[in-house]
Amino acid sequence: MARIDxxxxxxxxxxxxxxxxxxxxxxxxxxxxxxxxxxxxxxSGCGKxxxxxxxxxxxxxxxGQILFDGADITPLSTQKRNIAQVFQFPxxxxxxxxxxxxxxxxxxxxxxxAEIDARVKQIADLLDLTPHLDRKATRLxxxxxxxxxxxxxxxxxxxxAILFDExxxxxxxxxxxxxxxxxxxxxxxxxxTMIYVTHDQTEALTFADTVVVMHDGRVVQSGTPAExxxxxxxxxxxxxxxxxxxxxxxxxxxxxxxxxxxHPIALSRSYDTLPPGAKIEVGVRPEFVDVAAPxxxxxxxxxxxxxxxxxxxxxxVRIGDAKFAARVPPGFSVSGETAGLVFNPSHVHVYADSRLxxxxx
Amino acid sequence: xxxxxxxxxxxxxxxxFLVVAxxxxxxxxxxxxxxMQDTFGNNQFFWNGVGWFKELLDPSTDLGGRFLAxxxxxxxxxxxxxxxxxxxxxxxxxxxxxxxxSVAACLVILALPLLIPWNVVGTIWQIFGRPDIGLLxxxxxxxxxxxxxxxxxxxxxxxxxxxxxxxxxxxxALLCYAGLKSIPDAYYQAAQIxxxxxxxxxxxxxxxxxxxxxxxxxxxRFMDSFMIYTEPFVVTGGGPGNSTxxxxxxxxxxxxxxxxxxxxxxxxxxxxLIILIVCWVFYxxxxxxxxxxxxxxxxx
Numbered sequence: 001m002a003r004i005d006x007x008x009x010x011x012x013x014x015x016x017x018x019x020x021x022x023x024x025x026x027x028x029x030x031x032x033x034x035x036x037x038x039x040x041x042x043x044s045g046c047g048k049x050x051x052x053x054x055x056x057x058x059x060x061x062x063x064g065q066i067l068f069d070g071a072d073i074t075p076l077s078t079q080k081r082n083i084a085q086v087f088q089f090p091x092x093x094x095x096x097x098x099x100x101x102x103x104x105x106x107x108x109x110x111x112x113x114a115e116i117d118a119r120v121k122q123i124a125d126l127l128d129l130t131p132h133l134d135r136k137a138t139r140l141x142x143x144x145x146x147x148x149x150x151x152x153x154x155x156x157x158x159x160x161a162i163l164f165d166e167x168x169x170x171x172x173x174x175x176x177x178x179x180x181x182x183x184x185x186x187x188x189x190x191x192x193t194m195i196y197v198t199h200d201q202t203e204a205l206t207f208a209d210t211v212v213v214m215h216d217g218r219v220v221q222s223g224t225p226a227e228x229x230x231x232x233x234x235x236x237x238x239x240x241x242x243x244x245x246x247x248x249x250x251x252x253x254x255x256x257x258x259x260x261x262x263h264p265i266a267l268s269r270s271y272d273t274l275p276p277g278a279k280i281e282v283g284v285r286p287e288f289v290d291v292a293a294p295x296x297x298x299x300x301x302x303x304x305x306x307x308x309x310x311x312x313x314x315x316x317v318r319i320g321d322a323k324f325a326a327r328v329p330p331g332f333s334v335s336g337e338t339a340g341l342v343f344n345p346s347h348v349h350v351y352a353d354s355r356l357x358x359x360x361x
Numbered sequence: 362x363x364x365x366x367x368x369x370x371x372x373x374x375x376x377x378f379l380v381v382a383x384x385x386x387x388x389x390x391x392x393x394x395x396x397m398q399d400t401f402g403n404n405q406f407f408w409n410g411v412g413w414f415k416e417l418l419d420p421s422t423d424l425g426g427r428f429l430a431x432x433x434x435x436x437x438x439x440x441x442x443x444x445x446x447x448x449x450x451x452x453x454x455x456x457x458x459x460x461x462x463s464v465a466a467c468l469v470i471l472a473l474p475l476l477i478p479w480n481v482v483g484t485i486w487q488i489f490g491r492p493d494i495g496l497l498x499x500x501x502x503x504x505x506x507x508x509x510x511x512x513x514x515x516x517x518x519x520x521x522x523x524x525x526x527x528x529x530x531x532x533x534a535l536l537c538y539a540g541l542k543s544i545p546d547a548y549y550q551a552a553q554i555x556x557x558x559x560x561x562x563x564x565x566x567x568x569x570x571x572x573x574x575x576x577x578x579x580x581x582r583f584m585d586s587f588m589i590y591t592e593p594f595v596v597t598g599g600g601p602g603n604s605t606x607x608x609x610x611x612x613x614x615x616x617x618x619x620x621x622x623x624x625x626x627x628x629x630x631x632x633x634l635i636i637l638i639v640c641w642v643f644y645x646x647x648x649x650x651x652x653x654x655x656x657x658x659x660x661x
Contacts, residue, residue, distance in 0.1 A: 058550045078553040091551040094569040104565065105555040152555055 002068040002082075002160035004032040004055065004193065009064030011050055024050045026217040027064065032161070032195065037187050039208035040197045043240070047217040048197045052163050055195065056083045068160055084153025085163040089170060090145030092137040099124070099133040102151045109156075123155045126186065143175045150183075154190070161193035168203065180207055201241050213237045229285070230347070235354045238283045244307075244314060244325045247289065251282040253350050258282045261320045263299045268346040269359025278352035286325035288347035291315045291332065291339045298340025301326075306334060315339065395626035413627035424615075424624050428631075430603065431611040438518075438607060439586040442525045446582055447575065449526065450533025455567070457538055468538075471531040483595025486524040490596070510597060514604040521593045521605055525586065533578045540574035541567060573647070580643045587636065608632055 010027040020026070025047040032038055040048040053059040055066060057078035065074045073081055093101050099120055106116045124130045127147045132140060137148055146167055153162045164183075168176045184207065187194050198204050204211050205225040212222040213236070221233035232238035238246030252259045256270045260282065274280060294300050301317035301324060313328040317339065326341055328334065350357045396413055398406040419425040457467050474482070490510050492498040501508040510520040544566060552562045590609040593599065599606035599614070606614070612632065616625030 053550075056550075056554060058553065078550075079556045083554060085550070085554050087547040087551060089545065089547060091547050093565045096565070104557070104561075108556040108558065108561055149551070152551075 002193070003034045003070075004161060005065075005067040005070070006030050006032075006055075007065040007067065009051075009054060009061055009066060011054055011059060011062045015062065023062070023217055025054065025061075028219050030212075030219060030222065032193060034193055035191045036193055036210055037184075037208045038193075038195045039204035039211045040195060040214060041199070041201060041204040041211055041240070042214035043199055046214040048199075048214050049165055051214070052085070052165055052195065052197050055161070056085045056163050057081045058085075082156070082158050082160040083163060084150075084156065084159045084161075085165065086146065086149045086153060086167045088166045090142055090149050092140075092145050092148050094138050096137055097134050098129055098137050098140070098148060101137045101148050102129075102133075102155050105152050105156050119155050119157070123151045126154065126189075127151050127182070143171045143179055146171060146179065147182075154186070154192075159192065161195060164194065164196040164198075166198055167196075168198075176203075183207065201243075205241075211241075213240065215240070231349065231356065232283065233356045235281060235283055235351050238285070238349075242285055242287075244286050246283045246285050247324050247326075248281050248283045248351070249319065249322045249324065251280060251350075253280050253282065258348065258350065260299060265299065265343050265348060266345045267348055267350070267359065269361060271350050271357060271359045274350075274357060275352050279354075281351045281354075282348055283351055284343060284348045286314050287327055288344040289324075289326040290342040290344075291317075291326045291328050291334065292342050294336070294338050294340045298342060300338050300340055303334060303337055303339055317341070392626045392629060395622045396630055397623075399623045409623060413623050414631070416624075417627050417631060424628075427603075427611055427615075428608070428628055431606050431608045432635075434605070435587055435589075435607045438522070438525075438589070439583055441522055442529070442586050443579060443582055445522070445526050446530045446533050447579060449530050450578065451537050451571070451575075453530065453534035454537035454541055455563070457534075459542070468535070471534055474528050474531050477528070479591035480595060482524065482528050483592040486520060486527075486592070487596045490520050512601055514601055517597045517601060517605050520596060524592055524596065525589070528592070529582060529585070533582065536574045536578045537571055540571035544570045576643070576647050580640075580647075583639065583643075584636065587639070 006028055008027050008029055009025070010023055011025040012023040014022060028051070040051060042048045050059060054061050057073075057076065061074065065072050067073065068081070093104060096104065102120045102123055103116045106119060111119075120133075121130075124133055127150065129144070129147060129151060132144065137145065140148070150162070150167070153159060168179060171179060180203065183194070183196075186192070196204070196207050198207075205228075209224060210222060211225055211228055213220050213228065213234075215234065215236040221228060221237045223233075228237055228241050232241065232246060235246070235248045238248060249260055251265075253267070253271050253274060255272060256267050258265045258267055265282070291303075292298060299319065301319045304316045304318060306328060307314045307316065315326050315328050315334065317324045317326060319341075324341075326339075350359065397409060397411070399409045399412075400406045413424070416422045416424045417428050420429050453471070458464050477485075489495045490498045490508075492502045492509050498508055498510075507513075508516050510516045548566050548570075549562065552566055557565065588609055589607055590613070593605050593607060594610055594613075597605045599610045608628075609632075612625055612628050615621050615628060
C-alpha cells in the first residue's frame with residue numbers, strides 16, 4: 001500500500017548521454033495515489049512498458065527518482081520493492097502445481113508454512129483457482145495461467161502496487177471482459193494501486209478511473225475517461241481516444257471565431273493570446289458535428305462514405321484536403337455529394353502546436 | 362476418386378531399397394550368419410547354433426568373461442562421464458554471456474574441441490600425458506605426483522575420462538545454452554519480482570526449460586561414450602592389462618586380432634541390441650515428455 005511519486009524520471013536505453021529526443025521515456029513528474037486504478041494508454045513504442053518496468057525496478061532509470069510513500073526506492077532491486085507485475089504472456093513455473101506457483105513468492109521470502117497455506121487458499125478462492133490447486137500449472141488454459149501470474153502478485157500481503165503489462169493479449173475475447181471485471185472487483189475489494197498498460201482504449205477506459213495517455217515517450221494527458229473524451233489536452237489524445245478519433249483541422253483563430261478553409265466557425269470561448277508562430281488547429285469530436293443539408297451559412301464538405309455503426313452513423317467527409325468525420329443525425333438521409341456541417345461550439349477546442357489552449361470566457 | 366494403379370511406381374522405391382539392402386540389410390545378415398558358425402580359417406565354416414550367444418552371456422567362459430567385464434567398464438565409463446559432463450555443461454552454459462560480441466567468441470572456443478577428429482584428440486592426449494615429454498605428465502610428475510597412464514590403471518582411467526570431458530562437454534554446454542536462450546525475459550523478470558534467489562531461478566525456471574535439450578544431450582553422450590573406440594585405443598590401447606578395454610575395443614580384438622568371426626559377430630549383435638534398446642527407451646521417454654504439451658491446452 002503506497003503512494004507512488006515519479007520525480008523527473010527519465011530513461012534512455014542508450015545511456016544517459018543519448019540525445020534527449022531519443023529517450024524512451026522523457027522526463028516525467030507525476031503521482032499515483034494509493035488505491036487508484038490507472039491505465040497507461042498509448043501506441044506500441046510510446047514508452048509505457050518502459051515506465052512500468054522503471055516502477056517495478058526491472059529497468060533502472062537513467063535519471064530521476066521513484067518514491068514510495070515519500071521514501072526514495074530508486075536504487076532498490078525489484079525484490080525489495082514490494083511490487084507485483086503481470087506480464088503480457090503468462091509466466092508460470094512449469095514443474096510446480098498451481099498451489100506451489102502461488103506459494104512461490106512467499107516461500108522465497110521465508111514466510112512460515114502455515115501462513116503460506118492460509119494465504120494461498122485465500123487467494124485461490126479469490127481467483128476461482130481452488131479446484132485447480134493441486135494440478136500442474138502447465139495444464140491450464142492461458143487465462144487460468146494469467147490468473148496464476150496475478151495470484152502470485154496478490155499473495156504477498158505487503159504489495160504496494162500491481163502492474164499489468166498488457167495482460168489480456170493472449171486471452172480469448174469472450175474471456176477478456178470476464179477477467180477484466182475480475183480485476184475491477186479485486187481492485188475494489190483489496191484497495192490496491194493498480195497500473196494497467198495497454199494499447200487498447202476500450203480496455204483502458206473500462207478498467208481505469210484515471211487514464212494516463214503516453215505518446216512518443218511523454219505523458220501527454222492524465223485524467224478520467226470523461227476528461228480525455230471531452231477535453232483532450234493534446235491532439236494525439238483526441239485522435240487516439242474515441243472511435244472515430246477527434247477531427248483535427250488547421251484553422252485561423254481570432255477571438256471567438258475560427259476559420260476553416262476561410263469559413264467562419266463560432267467558438268464558445270475567446271482566444272486572444274495565441275502563441276505567435278505556432279501551428280494553430282481546431283479539434284472537434286465527430287459526435288459534436290452534425291451533417292445537414294448544404295446551406296449558405298454552413299461549412300460545406302464532400303461526402304465520401306457513411307459508416308453505420310448500428311447505434312449511430314458517421315459520415316466520412318472531406319473539407320478541401322482534410323479528412324473529417326461527422327455524425328449523421330437520426331432520421332437524416334444523405335443525398336448528393338456535398339453536405340453542410342453544424343458545429344457544437346462548446347466542444348470545439350483550439351490547439352497551438354498540438355497542445356490545448358484554454359480560452360477565456 | 363479412383364486410385365490409379367501403376368506398378369511402375371515401384372521403380373521409384375527401388376533405388377532406396379537397393380541402397381538400404383547393400384548398406385544395412387546384407388551386412389547385418391552376414392553378421393547374423395557368422396554369429397551362428399565357427400571357422401578355423403581357410404574359409405571353412407561349421408554350424409554352431411546359438412552356442413556363441415550362450416557363451417557370451419556366461420561369465421565363466423573366456424568370451425563371456427571378457428564381454429561382461431568390458432560391458433561393465435563401458436557402463437561405468439558412460440556413467441562417470443555423464444555425471445561430469447552434464448553438470449559441467451550446465452554450469453558452462455549458465456556462465457556464458459547472454460549477448461554482445463563475447464557470445465560469438467565463447468561459441469567458437471566451445472566448438473573447437475568438437476571439430477577435432479577423434480584420432481587427433483587421442484594423439485593429443487597421448488602425448489600430453491606422457492611423463493617424459495608431455496606437458497601434463499611431466500608437470501604432474503615433477504610436482505611429485507606419480508602419474509603414468511601406461512602402467513597405472515587409475516591414471517589410465519583418469520586420462521581417458523578427462524580427455525572425454527575435454528572433448529565433449531562443449532556439446533552439452535552448447536545444447537544447454539540453446540535451451541537457456543529460448544527462455545523469454547519475462548520469466549526472469551517475474552522471478553525477480555517473486556523474490557527468487559539465484560538457486561530458485563535455476564530450479565524453477567532454467568532447469569525445467571532445459572529438460573528437453575538435456576535429454577538430448579544425455580542420449581547423445583550416452584550413445585557416443587557407449588560406442589567409444591578411437592580415443593582410448595589411441596591413448597591406452599585398452600591397457601594397462603584390460604583396464605580400459607571397452608566393448609568396441611574388445612570386439613575389434615576378437616574380430617581382427619584373433620579372427621574369431623563367429624564370436625565377434627555374436628558380440629556385435631548383442632552390442633547392437635543393447636544400443637537399440639537404450640535408444641528406444643530414450644525415445645519413448647522423450648516423446649512422452651513432448652506429448653504432455655499439446656494435452657495441456659485443452660485440459661481446462
